[in-house]
Amino acid sequence: MIEIHNLTKCYDEATVVDDVSLKLPESGITAIVGPNGAGKSTLLSMMARLIAPTAGRVLVDGLDVQETPGAVLAKRLAILKQNNQVNMRLTVSELVAFGRFPHSGGRPTVEDKRHIDEAIAYLGLNELRDRFLDELSGGQRQRAFVAMVLAQDTKYVLLDEPLNSLDMKHAAAMMKLLRRTADELAKSITVVIHDINFASIYADHVVAMRDGRVMLEGGAVDLMQELVLKDIYDTVVKVREVDGHRLGLHYL
Amino acid sequence: MAAFMTVGAKGNWDFVLPFRGGKLLGLVLVAYAVATATVLFQTITQNRILTPAVMGFDSLYVALQTALVFFLGTRDLAIIDMRPRFVLETMLMVAMSMALFHWLFLSRRRSLHLVVLAGLVFGVFFRSLSHMMQRILDPNEFIALQDMLFASFNTIDTQLLAVSSVIVLVTAWVSRRLLAKLDVLMLGRDTAVNLGIDYQRVVMMLFAVIAVLVSVSTALVGPVTFFGLLVASLAYQAVGTDRHEYTLPAATLIAIIALVGGQTVMERVFGFDTALSVIIEFTGGIAFMLLLYRNLNR
Numbered sequence: 034m035i036e037i038h039n040l041t042k043c044y045d046e047a048t049v050v051d052d053v054s055l056k057l058p059e060s061g062i063t064a065i066v067g068p069n070g071a072g073k074s075t076l077l078s079m080m081a082r083l084i085a086p087t088a089g090r091v092l093v094d095g096l097d098v099q100e101t102p103g104a105v106l107a108k109r110l111a112i113l114k115q116n117n118q119v120n121m122r123l124t125v126s127e128l129v130a131f132g133r134f135p136h137s138g139g140r141p142t143v144e145d146k147r148h149i150d151e152a153i154a155y156l157g158l159n160e161l162r163d164r165f166l167d168e169l170s171g172g173q174r175q176r177a178f179v180a181m182v183l184a185q186d187t188k189y190v191l192l193d194e195p196l197n198s199l200d201m202k203h204a205a206a207m208m209k210l211l212r213r214t215a216d217e218l219a220k221s222i223t224v225v226i227h228d229i230n231f232a233s234i235y236a237d238h239v240v241a242m243r244d245g246r247v248m249l250e251g252g253a254v255d256l257m258q259e260l261v262l263k264d265i266y267d268t269v270v271k272v273r274e275v276d277g278h279r280l281g282l283h284y285l
Numbered sequence: 286m287a288a289f290m291t292v293g294a295k296g297n298w299d300f301v302l303p304f305r306g307g308k309l310l311g312l313v314l315v316a317y318a319v320a321t322a323t324v325l326f327q328t329i330t331q332n333r334i335l336t337p338a339v340m341g342f343d344s345l346y347v348a349l350q351t352a353l354v355f356f357l358g359t360r361d362l363a364i365i366d367m368r369p370r371f372v373l374e375t376m377l378m379v380a381m382s383m384a385l386f387h388w389l390f391l392s393r394r395r396s397l398h399l400v401v402l403a404g405l406v407f408g409v410f411f412r413s414l415s416h417m418m419q420r421i422l423d424p425n426e427f428i429a430l431q432d433m434l435f436a437s438f439n440t441i442d443t444q445l446l447a448v449s450s451v452i453v454l455v456t457a458w459v460s461r462r463l464l465a466k467l468d469v470l471m472l473g474r475d476t477a478v479n480l481g482i483d484y485q486r487v488v489m490m491l492f493a494v495i496a497v498l499v500s501v502s503t504a505l506v507g508p509v510t511f512f513g514l515l516v517a518s519l520a521y522q523a524v525g526t527d528r529h530e531y532t533l534p535a536a537t538l539i540a541i542i543a544l545v546g547g548q549t550v551m552e553r554v555f556g557f558d559t560a561l562s563v564i565i566e567f568t569g570g571i572a573f574m575l576l577l578y579r580n581l582n583r
Binding site: 118185 | 331332333464465466468469471472473474475476478479480481482483484525526527
């Protein structure tokens with residue numbers, strides 16, 4: 034379980050994340066939603082020790098992320114940020130192989146190779162495995178990075194806007210894949226997501242943030258209420274039920 | 286290398302071989318130091334244009350040495366043995382450059398342009414500082430200082446060779462142990478941290494290695510600005526991969542070929558008429574501008 038205790042992050046005067054306390058479950062998909070500048074990405078980065086908090090603690094299975102050695106945490110928790118620019122000339126399989134670094138220390142074993150192949154197959158990258166990253170489309174590259182994070186084989190996976198730069202087809206495919214990963218491999222996946230409808234359809238658990246605070250914690254049904262959404266996004270969103278899913282019509 | 290040792294040798298072999306051997310060892314050390322420092326620096330900064338020399342770190346070394354003469358005087362310096370002094374200078378250099386590196390690259394994420402500009406300004410600042418101190422110096426002391434600073438590829442400081450070799454071997458051992466982590470660092474800070482690298486510690490260690498290497502090469506042959514950039518980019522092109530187990534040796538090898546080969550040609554063909562550093566700086570400078578131009582167009 035990931036426990037967040039009174040987590041706060043300030044930059045000079047601005048408070049980006051304000052006294053957040055949360056408990057994230059052991060399995061399933063958790064979606065963090067909220068308007069721009071709500072502090073979602075900052076929260077995620079602090080959970081994965083990429084940013085040091087101003088105050089508060091994050092415990093992953095009881096380990097404080099600020100104090101536990103990085104190598105230990107890297108076997109339990111993986112994060113993928115948005116805009117992954119790599120200046121290195123790498124093939125897809127080389128990139129995915131980096132995901133095994135916490136386990137292999139740079140010398141991959143047979144076991145590591147198996148994980149790499151599995152992750153590549155899982156994301157349907159078999160044909161692309163020897164292609165260089167800079168020869169891929171945005172969506173393919175995104176899948177390669179997700180494969181790297183899966184190869185890391187951690188119980189907790191944090192993804193910062195994994196649907197960015199994906200078109201309709203690939204965005205839906207990515208969410209289905211995450212759903213399958215969470216179910217089949219019993220992982221706990223936390224995603225920061227912009228589209229509330231994806232959260233509504235695929236997430237087990239929703240955290241809604243605004244101005245650095247948690248506004249709501251609960252199931253997708255709790256989020257998809259017109260009054261709740263108005264509170265979070267400051268805009269009127271009609272909610273309709275289609276094929277058993279509650280969808281927000283924020284285009285109107 | 287064999288050519289460097291033997292071509293055009295007249296007279297006593299007992300003299301020629303140790304004399305040229307010392308020079309050769311010096312050139313190889315410099316080649317290794319410059320190439321490795323540049324590749325490591327470019328990995329940390331994730332940038333193919335920055336080098337420690339472009340950032341003005343060899344002028345820091347010159348400033349340090351000038352300050353030493355300025356405050357202690359050559360008489361005191363002459364009493365102290367060259368080798369401990371060199372070690373002391375290197376340690377000072379490591380401390381100072383680590384403070385600078387830390388401020389520039391770790392304390393906050395700054396834009397690349399600001400970093401390059403800051404580096405240029407630092408370079409100018411340290412150079413002017415040295416100049417100012419040199420102006421005020423007693424003429425005799427100034428000449429002594431000149432003698433210390435005007436190292437070139439022809440007059441490698443042979444006294445320092447043994448100490449330098451030891452230092453270089455230590456840094457080689459450190460960078461060898463960090464080899465696998467270096468590749469991960471190229472993926473950027475966030476990914477490196479995610480993959481369990483103690484980023485702050487590893488980067489500071491690498492900065493220390495770089496500072497030591499810059500000190501060694503500057504002490505042996507004086508400042509060379511663009512040489513590192515030249516061999517590093519040639520190495521990336523030549524091996525076609527960015528894995529450090531290939532790029533580091535490749536850069537070193539290219540640097541050795543360029544230095545030893547260039548020195549042989551210069552000594553035997555041009556008869557010491559031109560300075561090797563002039564040629565290297567010329568081609569290196571052109572490579573630097575080409576790289577800048579290509580990056581701007583992207």
